[in-house]
Amino acid sequence: MKKIAVFTSGGDSPGMNACIRAVVRTGLQLGLEVIGIKEGYEGMIDGNFINMDRRSVSGIISRGGTILHSARSDRFRTPEGRKQAFEQIQKAGIEGIVAIGGDGTFTGADIFTKEFDIPFVGTPGTIDNDLYGTDFTIGYDTAINTAMDAIDKIKDTANAHHRLFLVEVMGRDAGFIALRSGIATGAEAVLIPESKTDTEAMLRVLDNNQESKKRANIIVVAEGDEEGGAFKIAEAIKVRYPGFETKVTILGHIQRGGRPTCMERVRASRLGMEAVKALLDGKRSVMLGQVHKEIVCTPFEQAIKHHQKVNPTLLELVEMLA
Numbered sequence: 001m002k003k004i005a006v007f008t009s010g011g012d013s014p015g016m017n018a019c020i021r022a023v024v025r026t027g028l029q030l031g032l033e034v035i036g037i038k039e040g041y042e043g044m045i046d047g048n049f050i051n052m053d054r055r056s057v058s059g060i061i062s063r064g065g066t067i068l069h070s071a072r073s074d075r076f077r078t079p080e081g082r083k084q085a086f087e088q089i090q091k092a093g094i095e096g097i098v099a100i101g102g103d104g105t106f107t108g109a110d111i112f113t114k115e116f117d118i119p120f121v122g123t124p125g126t127i128d129n130d131l132y133g134t135d136f137t138i139g140y141d142t143a144i145n146t147a148m149d150a151i152d153k154i155k156d157t158a159n160a161h162h163r164l165f166l167v168e169v170m171g172r173d174a175g176f177i178a179l180r181s182g183i184a185t186g187a188e189a190v191l192i193p194e195s196k197t198d199t200e201a202m203l204r205v206l207d208n209n210q211e212s213k214k215r216a217n218i219i220v221v222a223e224g225d226e227e228g229g230a231f232k233i234a235e236a237i238k239v240r241y242p243g244f245e246t247k248v249t250i251l252g253h254i255q256r257g258g259r260p261t262c263m264e265r266v267r268a269s270r271l272g273m274e275a276v277k278a279l280l281d282g283k284r285s286v287m288l289g290q291v292h293k294e295i296v297c298t299p300f301e302q303a304i305k306h307h308q309k310v311n312p313t314l315l316e317l318v319e320m321l322a
């Protein structure tokens with residue numbers, strides 16, 4: 001293998017740049033030519049390729065977003081789009097690909113590598129932490145810290161005004177961001193899709209807090225929770241506590257941006273380096289992850305089918321400490 005390519009796809013996440021940098025520098029160090037594919041699968045279809053050298057990744061390890069840009073590609077969902085992408089790859093002489101992305105990226109990669117003969121490995125890049133075969137995804141650590149900082153600030157104002165805030169965080173159909181940021185900010189309750197919301201228990205906590213005149217009340221809601229989002233839950237709470245000032249904050253895309261944490265940069269760098277080595281080792285159609293400090297390879301179709309289980313002790317922590 002003499003020429004490899006790297007791209008980022010799907011929702012961007014902090015640490016993607018650190019991973020790109022590691023792929024490029026490892027590739028060059030091992031004597032490969034490295035191509036950057038711009039805007040994910042869209043760029044693959046259009047042949048939007050650039051040559052990467054050492055300097056092209058200078059100064060990016062501390063930056064959020066992705067210098068290669070990203071996209072959610074509808075065209076790649078079609079057989080015609082994938083065929084065009086493969087033709088562009090062949091034309092450019094690319095012999096192996098590193099994809100940095102999440103569930104959608106690897107769903108595409110799984111189909112693509114079953115249709116066409118091209119070595120393809122992935123590193124998990126998503127704030128959601130919703131992939132199987134890794135203890136963390138690139139972006140997750142920064143996102144939970146961003147959510148924690150934001151909720152800390154909301155708590156200040158909740159305390160000043162004696163209010164209840166429902167804070168909705170991202171995570172698609174996973175509750176990892178909600179659970180960690182909720183524990184770290186001392187939330188009264190955390191509502192996540194992985195566990196059925198015990199509305200009565202949540203209301204009992206609020207009852208107690210009302211009685212003890214606790215001023216700052218925070219409920220963290222994962223966007224994928226089955227109760228249907230922070231606004232809906234706020235309406236139900238308002239019925240029970242008409243006199244209590246209830247507010248909703250949707251944290252939204254601030255969770256996707258910003259400078260990656262130290263942990264993120266180190267983990268993303270390691271995964272980037274290992275991805276290049278895996279390609280050279282002949283690995284194909286696998287996502288690289290880190291489990292108990294070891295690098296493991298998980299076939300794309302498994303990585304996207306399940307996600308790791310929520311630790312029940314963390315749910316207990318929320319209840320115990322509320």
Ligand code: F6P
Nearest residue numbers: 011102126127128170171172256
């Ligand atoms: O997968 C990352 C993520 O931020 C999810 O948490 C969220 O549901 C989704 O992407 C939002 O996607 P978009 O930015 O395309 O609206």
